[in-house]
Amino acid sequence: MAGEGGQRKKKDIVAASKKTAAKPAAITTRKPAAKAAATAAAKAASKPATKAPREKRHHHYVYVVELADQVWNEPRFRKANPNYRLGMPFVYVGMTGLDPDLRFDKHKAGIQSNRYVFDYGLRLLPQLYEVYNPMPYEAAREMEVELAIGLREAGYGVWQA
Numbered sequence: 001m002a003g004e005g006g007q008r009k010k011k012d013i014v015a016a017s018k019k020t021a022a023k024p025a026a027i028t029t030r031k032p033a034a035k036a037a038a039t040a041a042a043k044a045a046s047k048p049a050t051k052a053p054r055e056k057r058h059h060h061y062v063y064v065v066e067l068a069d070q071v072w073n074e075p076r077f078r079k080a081n082p083n084y085r086l087g088m089p090f091v092y093v094g095m096t097g098l099d100p101d102l103r104f105d106k107h108k109a110g111i112q113s114n115r116y117v118f119d120y121g122l123r124l125l126p127q128l129y130e131v132y133n134p135m136p137y138e139a140a141r142e143m144e145v146e147l148a149i150g151l152r153e154a155g156y157g158v159w160q161a
Contacts, residue, residue, distance in 0.1 A: 059097055061097075062094070062140055063103060064091050064093055064124065065121045067105060067121060083155070084156070087113065091156055104121070104123075145159065
């Protein structure tokens with residue numbers, strides 16, 4: 001009988017350990033769910049019932065800067081403009097997420113500046129770019145290239161970074 005009692009004790013111990021092992025798992029899964037539900041309810045109560053969807057607005061611009069005539073003495077600028085017609089202006093074409101006036105000021109201050117604008121930039125030429133602005137980022141990237149090509153074909157000396 002001692003052997004039977006010993007076997008029963010083993011069975012009881014194994015069964016008891018299975019029961020206790022299952023309890024902590026059930027308890028730990030219930031507590032975070034209860035906390036999460038309480039937290040979600042508190043957040044919902046603190047927020048306004050309806051929130052207007054945020055309107056996407058276009059805020060990218062292309063811009064054109066007139067460059068001084070001395071830029072023609074730069075070999076890289078000459079090489080980039082083999083079809084330049086005498087008498088036409090020299091320009092820099094850029095794209096920005098800022099207002100063009102602010103971006104021009106940053107160029108002249110040397111902040112993320114193009115060398116030609118920093119050294120030779122005179123003023124913005126809004127008559128060449130105002131009709132396009134503002135626009136989405138991808139459209140601005142494409143328009144920067146298209147505007148530079150169009151001005152170059154018209155005989156302008158163009159630098160486009």
